[in-house]
C-alpha cells in the first residue's frame with residue numbers, strides 16, 4: 065500500500081496561482097504594432113471581444129458576452145494596453161496562497177446558513193461587523209449580497225459542500241449582461257445591458273497586480289508624475305488595527321483595467337476570500353449596491369466611503385500632497401466637482 069500525504073494532494077489540487085511576471089501581453093504588442101487604420105477596424109473590435117471572452121471563460125463560464133460599443137467617435141476599441149481578467153496577479157515578494165491553511169467546511173449538499181457547526185458560517189460570523197443584523201452567509205437565496213462593506217468568505221475548493229451551495233457566488237462568475245461603452249466625457253465605461261441589474265449582484269473583479277505596499281508606493285510616485293494611477297490600497301476596515309501607525313500590506317495595481325468614478329456610485333468594492341488563506345489578500349469584488357436601470361453606467365467612488373479619511377479628495381494644496389486632480393464629469397447631483405486624476 066502506498067502512503068499518500070494529503071498535504072501533497074491539496075497542493076496538487078489547489079487552484080492555479082498567477083504571477084504578475086506572466087501577465088500576457090502578446091496580443092497587445094501585436095495589435096499596437098499594426099497601423100492605426102487596422103486598430104480602428106471592426107476586425108480589431110471583434111478580436112478584442114474574443115480576447116475578453118477567452119480570458120474570462122474559465123472564471124465566468126455562463127456570463128453573457130461583453131460587447132464594445134462606440135456611438136461617440138471613431139475610436140473603435142479601447143487602447144490595446146490592458147489584459148481583461150478576473151484574476152489576481154502576484155507581484156514580487158507577495159506570498160502565494162497556502163492551501164494547507166484554508167478553513168474548509170465538511171458539509172454535505174449545500175451549506176445550511178443557520179448551521180452552528182459549518183466552519184464557513186463560523187468564519188463569516190467571526191469577521192462580520194456585529195452591528196449588522198446579518199447572520200449566516202453574506203448572500204441571500206438568490207446569490208445577492210445582503211450588505212456592502214463587509215468581508216465575504218465563500219466556501220472554497222476544499223469544502224465538502226456542493227457546487228450549488230449559496231455561499232459560492234463570485235467563484236461562479238458574472239451572470240448579468242454588461243458592455244464596454246464609449247462615453248462623451250469620461251473615456252470608456254462599463255454599462256448595464258438591456259436588463260435591470262438588481263442590488264447586490266456580482267459584476268466582476270477589480271483585478272490587477274497585487275504588490276507590496278513598498279512597490280505600490282514607488283509606482284504611485286511614477287504614476288503621479290505622469291498624472292495617471294490605478295492603484296488601490298487594500299485597506300478594508302476589517303484589516304485595520306487600532307494602531308495609529310497601521311498601514312496596508314498590499315496594493316492592487318489595476319493599471320490595465322478600471323471602471324469610471326461617480327460621486328453617487330451604484331457599485332461597491334468588497335473584499336472576498338475564496339481560495340486565499342491570507343486575510344491581507346482578498347479579491348476586490350465589484351457588486352451593485354442598488355438596483356441599476358437598463359443601460360445605466362456602472363460606477364464606483366474612487367474615494368471609498370464618504371466618511372473615510374482617505375475618502376474625500378481633500379485639498380490638492382494640502383501640505384505634502386502629490387496627488388493630482390481633474391474635473392469630475394459624473395454629472396450626478398452629489399458631484400463634488402473634482403476627482404483624483406487616474
Ligand SMILES: C[S@@+](CC[C@H](N)C(=O)[O-])C[C@H]1O[C@@H](n2cnc3c(N)ncnc32)[C@H](O)[C@@H]1O
Nearest residue numbers: 250251252322323324325326391392393394406
Ligand atoms: C480607471 S480609468 C477608467 C477607464 C477610462 N474611462 C478609460 O477610458 O480608460 C480612469 C479615467 O477615466 C476617466 N474618468 C473616470 N471617471 C471620470 C469622471 N467621473 N469624470 C471625468 N473623467 C472620468 C478619467 O480620464 C480617468 O483618468
